[in-house]
Amino acid sequence: MDDARLAAFVRSQINDAIGYDQTEHSLRRVRAIEYYRGELRDLDARDGWSKVTTRDLSDHVGWILPSLMRVFASSDQVVCYEPQGPEDEGVDKQASDYVNYVFWRECSGYRVLWDAFQDALMFGNGVFKFWWDASPKHELLDYTGLSDDAFTQLVSDDEVSVLQHRQEIKTERVPDPQTGQPVEQPYTCHDVKIRRVSESGRLRIMCLAPEEFLIERGATSIEDAKFACHRSRRTRQSLIDDGYDRETVLSIGADYDLQSTPERVARWNRVLYDQNHFHSDPLMVEVDVFEAYLRVDHDGDGHAEWRKVVIAGTTGDERQLLANDEWSDDLPFADVVPNPDAHIWRGRSMMDELEDVQKIKTTLQRQTLDNLYLSNLPQREVVLKNVSNPDEVVNPTPGGVIQVSQLGQIREVQTPFVAAESYQMLEYQDMVAEKRTGVSRQSMALDPEALSNQTATGQMLAQSASYSKIELYARNIAEIGLKRLFRCVLKLIVRYQDRPKMVRLRNNWVQMDPRAWNANMDATVSVGLGSGSRDRDMMLLMQIAGKQEQIIAQAGPMNPICNLAQYANTLRKMVEASGLKEPDQFFSEVSSRTVQQFVQQQDRQDQPQPDPRAQAEMARMQIEQQKLQLEQQRAQAGAELDRQKAQSQVQAMREKAMLELQLARERSAEEMRLAEERAEFEREQRKMDAILDAQLRREEMLLEAELTREANQMNSAVTARPADTNIDTPAETGM
Incomplete structure (x- = not known):
């Protein structure tokens, strides 16, 4: 599967997940946000009549949230890891302390839990995202008045680069060590601006807005889903900082889909403007980014593996593929579900329980107020032609006078007050909400009516019963969401933290090195105290x-x-x-x-303390016994030393004899080797001498033969000259 086919497949999954979210969940979330603020847009109010609304959803969420936060945030120990073998003993305590420290101190754990719990109560699910952020951390720091030692120690760090530096010679008055008189002593003062780049990485946890999380249609849980995606708006600069190709990022078109979702419009109570129109810098333009995790057979081996695919840009086929990597970790998502439904991913929210109750109570309260308005200010029958000032009839003023031509021209229409009957229905609706959510008078506040004619034990039993459903919410949150969150967090820390770290635990600095920990330890979330x-x-x-x-x-x-x-x-x-x-x-x-x-x-x-004299006598006897033992030990040590010395001498003599024998053997072998080499050399020398003698004799014979031949030639020339004496030469003939 090439990148084009993979990108097309991921786009289809994203579009299907967006369609599923918009048709099944988006409108419910929008209505929950509006009901939480007391805006019942689906319940119209007539002009001139009461428009008041109840806020049952806000009230119940506001009363359940403190109980849940008291369960999980009342102590620094929100999670405890359990050893899986004897080798994990002691390590489980370190892992528990360190993960709790990182969660509360470095990941803003309180705010993360608050946001997730509020989303879970309002929408059914609160989604976490957790990941290891390996991007460098840049810090600009200014230091003034540093001494030479402090400046040298600061700039010697490999993570520090100096941007600006200024030094100045100053003087200070110090006492002379010899005379004691104050003298002026110069010293160097450094002002420096540095950039510190930390590349150690850190754990990140955040609560996702519900419209930013996409999951496949029909999923029953995050663990069983085959597709999950984080949808976000990010600047092009942040994508470049993450290592994506600069040209590809700059070619991504801006989008407004996520910014204009119904949830964000309802949350801000207005249509948000596209911020991209206000940025002239193309690097600060925001684009929609889809970080998708899915199972797909990408390499064609017949097995579907997990992959992380990052796509950004406008909708449709114009989205750019930024990353395509195989994924070996767990899905970086977890959700808390206070009231789960079997066999579906979305849990039941307080909105599902209270929507009809809030609508009924709003209607009844409006009708009650309208009836009360009519009872206090009844309508009037007026013959307008007999009234000189009709404005006083329509808009009466205190102490005003209505001028009529004759008496009896104005009559009040009495409206019977029947709104008292609606109070029972309002109370009944409160009972319905109490049964559905578990929030009652006992759990909300100290109600005098609830305490009348009741013993303290009875009140405690009633209060415990009212907390039972909230305790169930806390148990579901711990077992369904937080347990997975902290189990995956431990795996991330063990896998990616590559160096020890100093943390302050219980007023002591402790070095934590998670590289040797067991990453598969089971996590237990504490929900004991605080539920009541x-x-x-x-x-x-x-x-x-x-x-x-x-x-x-x-x-x-x-x-x-x-x-x-x-x-x-x-x-x-x-x-x-x-x-x-x-x-x-x-x-x-x-x-x-x-x-x-x-x-x-x-x-x-x-x-019991012994008698001093007996104790002294016992001490003296112990000293004498220790002396005797010391003498015996000294004698034994001397004998042992002599024995060891004799053994050492014998061993030394034996080793010396062996060395001499070995040396003689080596000397004899060396002499034999030299004799053989000498004999071989002599044989070779004799052979060379014989060869040289033969060559010399051969050359002498050749030389003698050559001399003989030349002599013979000379003799032949001498004997041939007398035969030519009768021939006249030119000089002799006169020519």
């Missing part, structure tokens, strides 16, 4: 602490029922239940080893 009232939690904890104190007083601090560590945990939970977030300021965390050491120390202190 603080008074109830505190009362239960005080009862538990009282029983623990009795058991420890009677059976000791190391009894099999409870120990000091468990008692310390109860005290720390009491601090958390009171609303204080740092129990370490009041009670230290105690481990079983610390308890055991404390008990051993107490046992040593509780032992």
Whole structure:
């Protein structure tokens, strides 16, 4: 599958998911936003009549949210990891502390939870997105008045680059070490501006707006979905910073689809203007970006694998393919669902439970007020031709006079007040809302009518029953959404954090290195305290602490029922239940080893002290015994030393003999080798001498033969000359 076919397939998935979201969920979300603000656009009001609306959805969401936040945000320990094997003992505690620190301190955990819980209550699902942000972090910092050492230490960091630097020589008065008199001493002062670029990466968690999350049609959960997508608006500059091709990014056309969704129009209560018209810089133009995760057989091996595909730009075939990578992590999404429905992804929201209740109560309240208006200001029958000033009849003023030609020309039309009957229906609708949502008078406030003629136990039972559904919401949120979130967060930290990090835990600096942790440890989200009232939690904890104190007083601090560590945990939970977030300021965390050491120390202190004279005599005997043992040890050590010395001498002599023998063997072998080489050299020398002698004799013979031949030639020439003496020469003939 090439990039063109993959891009076309992803576009079809995105368009189908957008169509599914707009037809099934978008209008419901818009109506939930309007009902939350008290705007019932589907319930028209007549002109001149009451237009008041109730805000049942806002009231119920506003009362459930504090309970949920008290469950999960009352303590710094929102998640706890459990070991899967003996090798995870101790590591699970470190992982729990570190992930909780990162979530609350670096990821704005409180705001993330608040946004997700509010979305979940209003729309049914609150969606998280989590990822490891590896983009460099740029910081511009100014420092003034640095000394030489401080300046050198600052600029020696590899992550620091100096942008501006100015140094100045100043003087200060210091006492002379010899005379003690103040003298002027010069020193260098540095002013510097630096850029710090940190490339270590960091965990990011955010709550997505409901219109930004797309999921396939018919999905039952995020874990089982085969397609999920994050739809966002980003500037071209941010895409270039993420490493995408600059020319491709600049060719992406601007879009206004996400900005003009019905949810954003309803949320802002107006149509948002396209900000792109106000930017002359093309890098600051915003474009729609689709970060899609889907299963597809891209390589054609017959197995569909997960891939991350990033597409940006306008709708249709004009969207640009920015990235296409195989994805090996979990889907970077999780959702919290307070009231899930079986076999479908979308959960039931407070809007689903209260829409008809809010509409009925709004109608009844309008009718009640209209009836009250007519009862207080009744209508009038007037013969206008007999009234001189009809404006006073239409718009009466206090103390005004209506001028009539004769009495009886004006008569009030009495409207019976029947609105009191609607109060029972309004109360009935409150009961319906209470049964559906779990928010009652006991859970909202201290109602005197609810407490009349009731004992404290009865009131506590009623209040506990009213919290049961909110506790169910908290349990669903913990098990369905937050458990997956923190399990995936641990995997991201273990996989991508490539260096140790110093964090401040319990007023101590601790170095955390997650690279050796087990990334598959199971996560447990704490939902114990906070689901009910603080008074109830505190009362239960005080009862538990009282029983623990009795058991420890009677059976000791190391009894099999409870120990000091468990008692310390109860005290720390009491601090958390009171609303204080740092129990370490009041009670230290105690481990079983610390308890055991404390008990051993107490046992040593509780032992009876012996008589001083007996103790001195015992000490003297112990000293004498120690001296005797020391002498014996010294004698044994001397004998052992002599034995070791003798063994060492024997071993040295043996090694010396072996070395001498080895040396003699090596010398003999070397002499034999030299003799053989000498004999071989002599043989070769004799061979060379024989060859040279033969060559010399051959050359001598050749030379003698040559001399003989030349001599013979000369002799032949001499013997031939007398035969030619009778021949006259030219000189002799006179020519």
